[in-house]
Amino acid sequence: MKINELTGKNEWEEALLKASCHDFYHTWDFHQISRQNGEGDPRLFEVRAQHGGILFPLLSRPIAGSSLRDLSSVYGYPSPLTYGLINRDEVPGLWDALLSHLFQRGYVSLFSRCHPFLTPEILGEDAYSHCGRVVVISLDRSEQEQRNEYRTNHRRDISRLEQLGVVCQPESSARSLADFMANYEATMRSVEAAPYYFFPKSYYQGLLAARSFDTRVYSCTLGDRVICSGIFVFCGQFVQYHLGGTAPGFAHLAPTKLMFDTVRKDACRMGYRHFCLGGGHGSQEDSLFRFKAGFSSETCDFRVIRKVINPDEYQRLSASVAIETSYFPRYRAALH
Template sequence: MIKLFTIHDKLEWTSYVDKAAEYDFYHTWHYHMLEPDSSGSPTLLVYQEQDNFIAFPFLKRVIPESDLFDLSCVYGYSGPFSNRKMEDLDDTFTENFKEAFLNFLSQEKYVSVFSRMHPFFKQQLLLEKFGGVHENGRTVVIDLSESIEEQRKKYRQSTMDAIKHAWKRGFKIREETGPEAIELFTSIYTDNMKRVHASDYYFFNEAYFEKILNTPEYDARLLTAYDGDTAICSTIVMFTSGIIQAHLIGTRSGYEHHSPAKFMADEISVIGRLFGMRYYNLGGGLGFKEDALFKWKLGFTEHCLDFKSWRYIVNPTKYQELLDKKNIDKNADIDFFPLYRYA
């Protein structure tokens, strides 16, 4: 039997996350609460047999001009979680989940499901039972179980040179809290996004940053690099389940040639070890392409994990009808899902 919890069911949502064998901040009620209404209605879908469960957070969306729906996910790595690791789930249990989930999707008039998967958790073992697991690219990961000395030996020379330059100039990292720190971060981050002509998707207001940083559900930290009294780079990172996620970062205009973000990443790896973190996920390229951003991250390590998404068509007939309505060829070479929401 499928149970559904909405953003109004905070206690139930958080109780399942608390019981998870593996989870990240992307799964939490608080992170979903930050979603704008235009993104969809946050929903936690739960299948349970006695003490065992599979939970799957989604954003429920109405398909315009229809009585149909689809499911998407928050920005970042989400996917299903359970009270047991995915590789430890019983086959009978997962088959029962599949049957219950498919029945639910059919009865509730869902056309498609999209979810980014977490590169550290073996969610593909569950979702491959449905089909639709898609290879998106790679994400760059620093292994914090190594010593900092071994880690730095793997840096590209230009990366190490930038960090040594920062040391020579006396750059410092400060962890900051409070309204002034958030205002400063917002200014640096927003100017950076404008400078690189980022899409509206990557812009957030000060209230959003205040909310994302202030919650007991995960450990969010605001770190700022200073050249003397001048803030030159600022980032929000998340410490959850032994994993540091590089969430958002901005560099002050005029300081790009000093590469303070490289210094910042190196310092965060040091801080992470102090708090017992196991990995520092730098992420992938823009749209998870192996672009200039991806190559920049490879300057720290060549250790990468595969990043996958789940792109499942529940109702092929309705999916095709929606494509026809927009005159979209289902075989078009467009990396977008569901394709009927393209353009």
């Protein structure tokens, strides 16, 4: 096995071309946006076998109280990718080679969220932990078939919004971004979201400026007021609902329903195959999940990878965590 550790834009993008498909979560651009947001230093690990290999995009982070580091994934659904031909009997060797390399490089643990469509099954069921489900809309069906999947009250509320004169469309102006930030942050405050879910303006500007994927701000307007906003990212076969929020005082109208319907129609017309709405808060099948499930009965498993690379150091760092928690890595539970 041969392992390459890629950090440059050109070599990162050339490596991604080896995979049959990728999403914006895998790109160098999005990892640089994450780096600028203070989430870690991007690394694309390539493990090469005889006729194929693994591409594993991750963020390298310092650990408080240690000279060592750990690895995590960007916000969203990145996951490893595979290319070429990998035999099942090569898989244990691929993992052993990667984890040995990471141990020698001074890493304690590895955590990665996984993509609902692109997570490679060849890497073995024992590599993944099931954490919930995400709602997806398959766009390769007829308009009527897609629309029939909508829950009755979703169809009714979309019609009511249209009758009220609510209009939804993509915009890229400074005003639309300002309105999005106001609506998103108001929504996050209303649900008492952790600081992790708040982003600086530069984060959104980076998404809009990226060349390797297409980011759109969709705004629902009633009169001269933007009552709902969302950021959607178009890349490869996929459209991802990234972030969104509703203006205070308008939640009862549920304008997100019209926004999702508008994005679905646009994505279908543009030839995309999958519209991913995501799951619930903390991967739970809560009211948010049920709201999204009102658009489609199709779901995909959301899985994560958890690997302890240096057991002794992991145990030492975790020893001071008194609370009962399933958070991984355990030593970061107090910061979560």
